[in-house]
Amino acid sequence: MRKPESILASVIVVSASLLAHAAHAHSIDEVLASKTLTVVTTASSPPHGFMDPASNTLKGIMVDLAQGIGKQMGVTVKLIDVPFDGLIPTLTSGRADLMSAPLFVTDERSKVVDFTTPVYGWGEGVVVSDKQPKHFGRLDDFKGEKVGTLVDSVQYKMIKDLPGTQVSTYPDYFSLLADIRAGRVDLGVVDPPSVLYQIKLKSIPGVKLDDAYHPQKSWFVAGAVQKNNQPLLDAINHAIATMKQDGELRAILTKWGVANLEAK
Structure with a gap:
C-alpha cells in the first residue's frame, strides 16, 4: 500500500486545477439570503467526525463547530460527508462553502484553500x-x-x-x-x-x-473556504472568535475530551 511521492504531488496539482476551473462557492450574501451554509466534513475520523449509528447522523468536534458557526451566522448548516481525500476537492469544486474537518493547516494546503483561524491542535x-x-x-x-x-x-x-x-x-x-x-x-x-x-x-x-x-511536530486544525472568498472567510472567523470568547468552543472540546487542545 506504498503511495509514491508522484501520486501525492498529483493531489495538489489536481486540486490546483480544480481551483482554476472551479464553480464558485456561495458568497456571504448568497449564504445569508439562502440561510444555508453547505459544509463538507468526513465521518472517517472520530471524535472529530463520525456517523453515529444510533441516530444515523454525523457527530463530532468539527460537526459541532460547523453547527456553532451556522448558529452564529443565523443560517442552517447542510453537511456533506466525504472520504478524507475528498475534502479539499469538494471545497475547491464549489460543492461546499466551508470545510469543517480534522485537516491540519499546512503551507501546501494553503496554496489551494484559505484556512480560518486555528481551532485546536496536537502533535503526532x-x-x-x-x-x-x-x-x-x-x-x-x-x-x-x-x-x-x-x-x-x-x-x-x-x-x-x-x-x-x-x-x-x-x-x-x-x-x-x-x-x-x-x-x-x-x-x-x-x-x-x-x-x-x-x-x-x-x-x-x-x-x-x-x-x-x-x-x-505539532499542527493546528482549522476550517477552510475556497480561495478569494474573503467576505465569507471573515464572517466565519468572526463566528469562531465569538465562540472562543463566550466559551462555546471550549464547551465543544470539553464535551469530546480534548479541552486542553484549544488553539489560543
Missing part, C-alpha cells in the same frame, strides 16, 4: 501492539520497522522518506489498528485523539499508544 503519536517489546521515542527509532499511517496525512509526509523504513498507508484508523494488532505493521504514526477515541469507542483490544514517544 505512535500506536503499537500491546505485545510490542520495543519503545519508539523518536523518528530515528523507526529504522528497520514496518510503519503505517493514514493516506495523504501530514504524518505520512513526515515519515515517507525515512531511511530503512517501510511505509504503508491506510484509508482509516480502524484498518491500520487491525494490521498493528495482527503484526502486519510494527507501529502506526497517528493522530492521538482519533486513535484513543476509536480504541475506546470500538473496544479495540491489543493496541496502545507508546507513551515513550515524543512528538516531533
